[in-house]
Amino acid sequence: MTPDQTAAALIAGRTPTEDAMFAYWQATDEGLRPKAETVAILAALSAAPSDPDMMRSFVRYIRQTYPPVALPSAGDAVNIVGTGGGRSTFNISTTAAFVAAAAGVKVLKSGSSAYSSSVGSGDILNALGLARAPSDAFTDAMLSETGLAFAAPQRYAPVCKRLAIAALPLDFKVIGRFVNTLGPLICPYDMRAHVIGVSSLRLFGQLHQIAQLLAVPALLVHSDLGVDEFLSIGTNSWLWAQDEQARLQNASALGLGQGSLDDLAGGDLSHNIAMMTAILKGQGNRTSTETVALNAGAALFAGGVAHDLAQGTRLALECLADGAPFAKLEQAQAFARAAAADLGRVA
Structure with a gap:
């Protein structure tokens, strides 16, 4: 044709x-x-x-x-990102990225402005001063120094x-x-694994087939409540791209408490940033904190820091308890400010 x-x-x-x-x-x-x-x-x-x-x-x-670029520091990094669609929540995967990085795995996160919710990953990162990555060298340096970087939309x-x-x-x-x-x-970068949240079982199966055929190193996750991330309530499905059979994970089997989707609801930009900040400081509500920990745990598992999802979730919860993820956010912001100042002096 x-x-x-x-x-x-x-x-x-x-x-x-x-x-x-x-x-x-x-x-x-x-x-x-x-x-x-x-x-x-x-x-x-x-x-x-x-x-x-x-x-x-x-x-x-x-x-x-346009083959994914292999940055020197990204060989052992993971991405954590959702497809959008499904029920609207606060920015779970973005929040989980800071937790996973604080707990010991390199995170090179992709994302965009809002699709199914009012505020997307790109909106949050822009407000936090973290959306600008002028070059691959900048992204690699940030990932090397802070253990956390973000794929710029223009990349x-x-x-x-x-x-x-x-x-x-x-x-x-x-x-x-x-x-x-x-x-x-x-995603424009090559890395160890992508933790990909999918909002429907139909799409979950379709993306699995594509990832498997094209050898995309992906861990696909889905909540039976129709959310494109793991949730600490209900039952979740997960599947490596190279595997054939999805596994079910009941949140309660990991010792996570019950709650409501209302505890995960997002709002406008200021609301979502406040919610994320509280969680990173160890001050979030139980449902949102445990949901973030579960997703960060998946990144730790995918990155080889944890030997399974349960251990990854425990490591993330321990990290959240002492406020280390908020310090990781501040470290990333400090790096971005210093880099911007350097560029300003050169200009």
């Missing part, structure tokens, strides 16, 4: 082959497709039920055309920026749902 035929098929509600879509992404990346058509394609892909072939074509194109494959620009003035949260959902699988 030609790109014209592929576009016509998608817009008409038919499903092209994976190879045809791969070629279409290449043509789009080269600037050979019109803006209006790109918007229509994004809308069609985002409105339709997720299709494994269409998702795999996009991930495969990006990973083959993603150029085709992602092209799609976002084409969608303007439409809200990319809506029109680009297809791309946002696949964000965790197209």
